[in-house]
Amino acid sequence: MVSQKIKVINKSGLHLRPAGELTKIAGKCLSDITLVKGEKRVNPKSVLILMSAGIMCGDEIIVECDGPTEEEDLKTIVAAIESGLGE
Template sequence: MIKENITILNENGLHALPASRFVKQAEKFASNVTLTKEGVKVSGKSIMGILTLACEKGSMVMLTTDGRDEEEAAAALRKILEGQD
């Protein structure tokens, strides 16, 4: 299991478009993906969950990936959160 704290750098936070990209990317991996913000944990493969976290730019989230492709998943998803993809 990989856990890392990431600051959202995407210009508009995790809005619908980046959130869609995040979910689509997360779905490509077999690993379990979760996002945790201020103690609230949601599935990284659920857009509704992510939207309700209301991650604006500058907020801190914990990305967890757990499974056989957890490393690739963490690397790909981190990019989206940091707005670099």
């Protein structure tokens, strides 16, 4: 398993549109992905679960990837979050 810490820069956090964007990207990754915010661990492949984590702007989260393509997937997810998810 690989992981990386990252800060969310989206102004109103991971709400509907950026969360949907991330879900689409995560859906294409083969590894099991988990976003960790404090005590909460969520699967970003579900936009509902992702939104229910209430990840806000400035939150530090850890992205974990586990699976055959974990290195690549981690890079993809981190790059997507860093880019602001289309906002």
